[in-house]
Amino acid sequence: MSTTERDHAPWFPAPGGPRRRRRTAAALGLCAALTLTCAGTVLAVRSFTHGGYLASGDPATGSYTEEAADGDAAAGALLSGPYTERPAPPRVVTHAAAGGAAQSVGAAAAPPAKAAGLPVSRPLEATPAAVSPAVGPLFSPGGDGDADHHCTASVVHSPAGDLLVTAAHCVYDRGFRTNLVFAPGYHDGVLPYGVWVPARIDVDPRWADGHDDAHDVAFVRVRRPHGSGPGAQRIEELTGAERIRFAPPAGLPTRTVGYPDDRETPVGCQNTTTALPGQLRFDCAGFPNGTSGGPLLTGIDPDTGLGTVTGVIGGLDEGGDDATSYSSWFGADIAALYRRATAERV
Numbered sequence: 001m002s003t004t005e006r007d008h009a010p011w012f013p014a015p016g017g018p019r020r021r022r023r024t025a026a027a028l029g030l031c032a033a034l035t036l037t038c039a040g041t042v043l044a045v046r047s048f049t050h051g052g053y054l055a056s057g058d059p060a061t062g063s064y065t066e067e068a069a070d071g072d073a074a075a076g077a078l079l080s081g082p083y084t085e086r087p088a089p090p091r092v093v094t095h096a097a098a099g100g101a102a103q104s105v106g107a108a109a110a111p112p113a114k115a116a117g118l119p120v121s122r123p124l125e126a127t128p129a130a131v132s133p134a135v136g137p138l139f140s141p142g143g144d145g146d147a148d149h150h151c152t153a154s155v156v157h158s159p160a161g162d163l164l165v166t167a168a169h170c171v172y173d174r175g176f177r178t179n180l181v182f183a184p185g186y187h188d189g190v191l192p193y194g195v196w197v198p199a200r201i202d203v204d205p206r207w208a209d210g211h212d213d214a215h216d217v218a219f220v221r222v223r224r225p226h227g228s229g230p231g232a233q234r235i236e237e238l239t240g241a242e243r244i245r246f247a248p249p250a251g252l253p254t255r256t257v258g259y260p261d262d263r264e265t266p267v268g269c270q271n272t273t274t275a276l277p278g279q280l281r282f283d284c285a286g287f288p289n290g291t292s293g294g295p296l297l298t299g300i301d302p303d304t305g306l307g308t309v310t311g312v313i314g315g316l317d318e319g320g321d322d323a324t325s326y327s328s329w330f331g332a333d334i335a336a337l338y339r340r341a342t343a344e345r346v
Contacts, residue, residue, distance in 0.1 A: 053142055054175030057201070059208040063340075064176040064201045068227075071197030074179040075225035077141035078195060081148070088133065088185060088192035118253035118300065121270045126286030129257055129268030132305045133193060133239040135295060136184040137259040138170055140177060152258040152266075152294035153182055153220065156309055157241040158342045161234035164220040165244070166293030167314030168203040169211070171218045176201055182222055184239045188264045193238050196222040202341040204333060214278035216314035216328045219341035240306050242295060246335040248310035250275035252298045256282050256325060258291025258313060267291070273310070280311045280327045281320075292319050296327055 053074075057064025079085070121127070137149030151170035156163050164182060171177050184193040199222060204215035222235055250273050257268040269284035273296065282296060292313050300307035311327025313319045320326045328334065 053140075053177060053179040055178050057176045060205060062172075062203040062205040062208045062337075064172075064198075066176075066178060066198045066200065070178040071180075071199075071223070072225045074139075074141055074181050075195050075197050077179070078139050078181045078183075081141065083183075083189050083191055085191045085194055087194075118255055118270045118298070120253075120272070121284060124269065124271060124284045126256075126258075126267040126269040126284060129266045130305065131185055131187045131265060132257065133185040134242055134306060135257055135266065136182055136186045136193075137261075137290065138166060138293065139181040139183060140179050141181065142179040149183075149186075149259055149261055150290060151292045152290065152313070154257075154295040154309060154312075155184060155235055155239050155241045156219075156244045157236065158221075160221070160342065161236035161241070162199070162221050162223065163236075163241075163342060164222055165295070165309060165312055166218050166220065167312050167319070168207040168216045168218040169314060169318050170293045171198075171201050171220065172203050172208060180220075182220075184235065186259070186264075193235070195225065196235055197225050199223045200341075202337060204337055213315050213318070213326075214328050215333060215337075216318065217312060217330070217334050217337065219338060221341065240304055242297065242306055243299075243308040244330070244338065245298070245308045245310050246330045246338075247332075248273075248280070248298075248330055250280065252310060254282060254310065255297045255300060255307070256284065256287065256294060256313065257297065258287055258294025260288050261290030262288075263290075266294075275329075276316070276326075278329050278331075279316050280329055281316075282311075282313075282325045282327070283323065284325065285323050287313060287319075287325050288322065291325075 055064060134155040136153065138151040138153050139149045151166060153164040153166035156165045171180060180198055182196045183191050198220050201218060201220050203218045206212040207215040252273055254273050255268055255270045257266050259266050267286060271282060271284050274281045294313045295309045296311035297307035298310055311330055313325045313327060315328040316326040
């Protein structure tokens with residue numbers, strides 16, 4: 001497997017050089033088109049021939065409310081595999097640690113009182129990283145051709161305490177993926193905080209319409225499958241949550257974390273970011289397939305391991321190449337997407 005391909009999908013050459021391949025887009029897009037042609041207007045588009053799971057949702061708004069049965073089935077498929085739910089020791093999660101007062105949409109988030117120093121990694125190459133309860137892989141069980149986990153996501157503070165941030169290309173590619181399962185704090189086949197499935201996914205319509213790399217960000221509201229047991233508890237209460245910062249400046253000391261799809265633990269690297277039009281750039285080798293959607297973190301609290309998300313691996317060329325990662329810039333459009341994702345709904 002080439003480490004210059006973060007995702008498994010069809011090959012779309014970019015002007016001036018190679019571009020990452022997008023996960024299963026050609027197969028899934030063809031399946032969706034065939035289903036729509038034969039069945040007329042349908043919201044849930046499936047193809048079991050290729051093992052793909054897609055739903056059209058509402059591309060005009062970039063939103064999708066998942067059917068409970070889809071999430072429950074995905075969770076069941078994952079839990080039937082070689083994974084163990086082994087509860088982690090209870091965490092003491094304060095409101096500040098979850099991002100409470102520090103969260104201010106459109107304004108800079110205050111760093112924690114004891115932010116850890118982030119020296120630049122030498123060499124600039126990702127190495128095994130400590131597991132964080134608020135970060136985990138996105139699985140897509142169901143035989144759609146992906147590895148067991150295909151992307152990374154992180155819990156970010158929200159009023160309802162149920163929100164993840166990841167890359168839009170991890171959840172939407174000619175349709176919303178319906179077989180997503182998030183495993184916070186995952187390591188070595190162990191699910192210490194259980195599994196969580198989407199209740200709603202929000203992407204910018206410009207991503208849904210044309211895969212605009214300035215909008216390769218998604219927010220996902222999650223729930224426990226089957227609505228039982230500790231599922232009544234919000235994910236943020238179990239794992240804590242990263243803060244989120246909009247309009248971040250370049251040059252911040254940053255730790256980037258992700259789960260390669262051929263590893264059972266995360267990798268991380270530290271450097272400062274640089275700015276490009278509509279993008280943040282993070283130079284460090286060793287973020288291969290599976291790390292898309294992983295958070296760019298600043299101001300990390302050494303006691304909780306929680307920090308402030310200023311980006312997610314994605315954006316330009318859907319994340320970059322083996323030497324460089326990108327993120328869509330968390331400007332006004334991403335702040336508006338966050339507000340939409342966290343708006344109270346009847």
